[in-house]
Amino acid sequence: MHEFFISSAVISSSVCSIPAGVLHRERCLIFAIWWFLLFWEANDSCEREKGKEQIGEKELLVYIRDSHAHETPVGDWTKGKKKGGGGGGIEAVVSHQAVAMGRPPCCDKVGIKKGPWTPEEDIILVSYIQQHGPGNWRSVPSNTGLMRCSKSCRLRWTNYLRPGIKRGNFTPHEEGIIIHLQSLLGNKWAAIASYLPQRTDNDIKNYWNTHLKKKLEKSHTATDGYKMSSGTSPSCHDYVPEGCDMETRKQDITVLTFPLPSMGLTPSIYACSTGNISRLLEGWARSSQKNTQGKLQERAIADDSHSSNNDATAAASVGEKSRDAGDQGRGAAMAHQDLETLLSFENMSGGSWEKTAAGKAPFADAEAKQGGENHQPPLSLLEKWLFDEASGQMRKQDKRGFSVHGPKALSTRKN
DNA sequence: AAGAAAGGCAACCGCCTGCCT
DNA sequence: TAGGCAGGCGGTTGCCTTTCT
Numbered sequence A: 001m002h003e004f005f006i007s008s009a010v011i012s013s014s015v016c017s018i019p020a021g022v023l024h025r026e027r028c029l030i031f032a033i034w035w036f037l038l039f040w041e042a043n044d045s046c047e048r049e050k051g052k053e054q055i056g057e058k059e060l061l062v063y064i065r066d067s068h069a070h071e072t073p074v075g076d077w078t079k080g081k082k083k084g085g086g087g088g089g090i091e092a093v094v095s096h097q098a099v100a101m102g103r104p105p106c107c108d109k110v111g112i113k114k115g116p117w118t119p120e121e122d123i124i125l126v127s128y129i130q131q132h133g134p135g136n137w138r139s140v141p142s143n144t145g146l147m148r149c150s151k152s153c154r155l156r157w158t159n160y161l162r163p164g165i166k167r168g169n170f171t172p173h174e175e176g177i178i179i180h181l182q183s184l185l186g187n188k189w190a191a192i193a194s195y196l197p198q199r200t201d202n203d204i205k206n207y208w209n210t211h212l213k214k215k216l217e218k219s220h221t222a223t224d225g226y227k228m229s230s231g232t233s234p235s236c237h238d239y240v241p242e243g244c245d246m247e248t249r250k251q252d253i254t255v256l257t258f259p260l261p262s263m264g265l266t267p268s269i270y271a272c273s274t275g276n277i278s279r280l281l282e283g284w285a286r287s288s289q290k291n292t293q294g295k296l297q298e299r300a301i302a303d304d305s306h307s308s309n310n311d312a313t314a315a316a317s318v319g320e321k322s323r324d325a326g327d328q329g330r331g332a333a334m335a336h337q338d339l340e341t342l343l344s345f346e347n348m349s350g351g352s353w354e355k356t357a358a359g360k361a362p363f364a365d366a367e368a369k370q371g372g373e374n375h376q377p378p379l380s381l382l383e384k385w386l387f388d389e390a391s392g393q394m395r396k397q398d399k400r401g402f403s404v405h406g407p408k409a410l411s412t413r414k415n
Numbered sequence B: 001a002a003g004a005a006a007g008g009c010a011a012c013c014g015c016c017t018g019c020c021t
Numbered sequence C: 001t002a003g004g005c006a007g008g009c010g011g012t013t014g015c016c017t018t019t020c021t
Helices: A003-016 A024-043 A046-047 A057-067 A096-100 A121-131 A141-143 A149-161 A173-185 A189-193 A201-221 A246-255 A266-287 A289-302 A304-322 A328-344 A352-356 A362-370 A379-396 A401-405 A407-412
Strands: none
Touching: A121 A141, A121 A149, A141 A149, A173 A189, A173 A201, A189 A201
16 A cells, blocks of 8 residues: 555656646646545555555556656755755665564654655655544554654654645734734743644744844844834834734734634545645655656657556546545545646645645635735734633643643643 | 755654553 | 643754755
8 A cells, every 4th residue: 555655656756757837737737636646545555455446546656666666866856955865874775674573663762763854755744644534643653553652653644744734935914923922921832723723833033032032132222123112121012024014913913813713624625635645745846857858758758648547547536436435435525626636736845735735724824814805803802812812821820831831732732 | 056054844852741550 | 639641832953956166
């Protein structure tokens, strides 16, 4: 099963390696096939393990075996940025034999792979979570064969693979939220992230440490680098992000007055994970474009008609299977939506992505409403609530009070 | 053009909390 | 009630990329 996913990753990356604009349609078709097969596989692994062979899989594997003998680069494949490449000291070698032997990974230091995740690992993890849902992380390494500790799996999911994650530059809008909340809550990144569900706490933390902190320091030293709202000394409250006027900033805060986003994950949005994977694979593939470009171009042309046939077969199969079970049906509905996205994925890089996968988050709806004439509760409500939380935290004399009792903690911690 | 420095960010580490037995 | 365990969080590290000299 894992072989299939790994192979799918390779084939999709290969397709994406074709120069944009040369074989765009072909690339999209093959990419869609890969996506459907990925989804299909996630919902039908039991039958597969009984030895049934799916139409098209064999051909795909043959294709991969013939055309891709190269190793998947170790490193930050999502950005074409290798981290820890060439060994790096902490990078353990994954032995497929060891996986096959079934040695259960645990959190001891021996046999645990560290360092950047490979596309293969990501796909394995996503496929597993598609079937079982997030949680019970301890069982993930043993059940998937991943040579990672449970924490690493959870972190990878929450920080990178989780559906709806928005990457890229922070908008002045988001900056305003972070700055304001940081001034209210301190370095409670998880709490802050709960108001920016498209961003991870790690992302926010990094952005704060690398950008916003410096900006604030800069603004404090420069006399006209900040706007004094009241009082005599500058504070985080007074900072107005570049390109964000005070009115915009008010809107930033009003976003927070919307109902707290549900951090719970539903089966339907797991499908978005594969969207993430698809997007990431694209980036990864582009990074290795130079290596495989010419060769793959020929093969993509040759496989065009063949892939189209598989496309129809796979799509039909997904449709059939999805009618059998409720959850799977919802997933298939999502699959159709995402297929449309995939088919227009020349626009995937940049803002369009945010409008597709991330746009499904409830918070995005709230943001969209902002643009209209909708009136949000007054700013003071939020701030009052936040201060109440903070004061309650102090009363409890709990060192990590907010992280425990804060919004995200309430929604994520098990009961 | 080459080396150095700074920037950026994914991932790791250690601690903490809450649940379960 | 105490101990073990799983999961969550914030701080930090390490390495690649970009910019500067």
